[in-house]
Amino acid sequence: MNSRATLHEYRTFLSRALQRPSTVGAVLPTSQHVASAVADVVPATGTPTVVELGPGTGALTDLVEQRLPSGSRHLAVEIDPDMVDYLRRSRPWLEVHHADAADLPTLLNQQGITHVDAVISSIPWTLLPLYQQRRALDAVAHSLAPHGVFTALTYITALWRPGSAAFDRALRTTFEEVVPRTPVWRNVPPARVYICRRARP
Ligand SMILES: C[S@@+](CC[C@H](N)C(=O)[O-])C[C@H]1O[C@@H](n2cnc3c(N)ncnc32)[C@H](O)[C@@H]1O
Structure with a gap:
């Protein structure tokens, strides 16, 4: 179960999920078991820059942060204003941006960041229309350093959706x-994490 979520976190998440089901795409924050699988890809040496797309109420955020060496940058890009407020209040150390994942290159440019070492995403990819999947994936590919890594969290229960096969194909056309x-x-629901490297030219 997603047992580490506090009551306040759970309430915030559920309330947003009920109001914007296709944007939030889940009814519970992600479990710590998934968070551990995702945090594995975060560089634990140097001073990397890591971006979380769709941090929600921060279920993955703390494990990512724990792994980051001091001097690293940890940005969170969230489209929902209430989630943004929640994150700013609960994690003042996090660089929270109220923005669409597809606008990542512009945002990074504004922040003076030329490339990022890891992008961790849990936006509801399989619910997005194909053109939005493509826009957001292109934004990620454009923002990653050549050695960078991208993770995408999806749900096993979404496998039957047409958007799921389309997302799998889009990943393979974007990354080697x-x-x-x-x-x-x-x-x-049960989750699956994709790990992607080397954006195609
Ligand atoms: C399934 S929830 C995951 C939340 C959290 N990372 C977790 O694992 O519990 C998806 C999150 O992505 C956000 N989101 C959806 N589309 C987005 C977009 N285009 N850009 C940024 N965030 C987005 C939603 O508002 C929501 O907070």
Whole structure:
């Protein structure tokens, strides 16, 4: 279960999920089991820049932050204003931006960041129309350093959706290496994390 979420976090998440189901795409924050699988890709040496797309109420954020060496940058790009407020209040150390993932290059430019080392995403990819999947993936590919890594969180229960196959194809046309990790069953719903490297030119 997603047991580490506090009551306040759970309430905020559920209330936004009920009001904007297709934007939030889940009814519970992600479990710590998935968060661990995702945090694995965060560089633990140097001073990397890491971006979270769709941080929601921050279920992945703390594990990512714990792994980052001091001097690193940790940005969060969230489209929902209430989630943004929640994150700013609960995690004042996080660089929270109220923006669309598809606008990542512009945002990074404004922040004086030329490339990022890791992008961690849990936006509801399989619910997005194809053109929005493409826009957001292009934004990620454009923003990653050549050695950078991209992770995308999807749900096993979404496998039957046409958007799921389309997203799998879009990942493979965007990145040379696309590795779906073993499903994490201890999540509601069960989740699968894709690890992608080397954006195609
Ligand atoms: C499934 S929730 C994941 C939240 C959190 N990362 C977790 O794992 O519990 C998806 C989040 O992505 C945000 N989101 C959806 N579309 C987005 C977009 N285009 N740009 C930025 N955030 C987006 C939603 O508002 C929501 O907070």
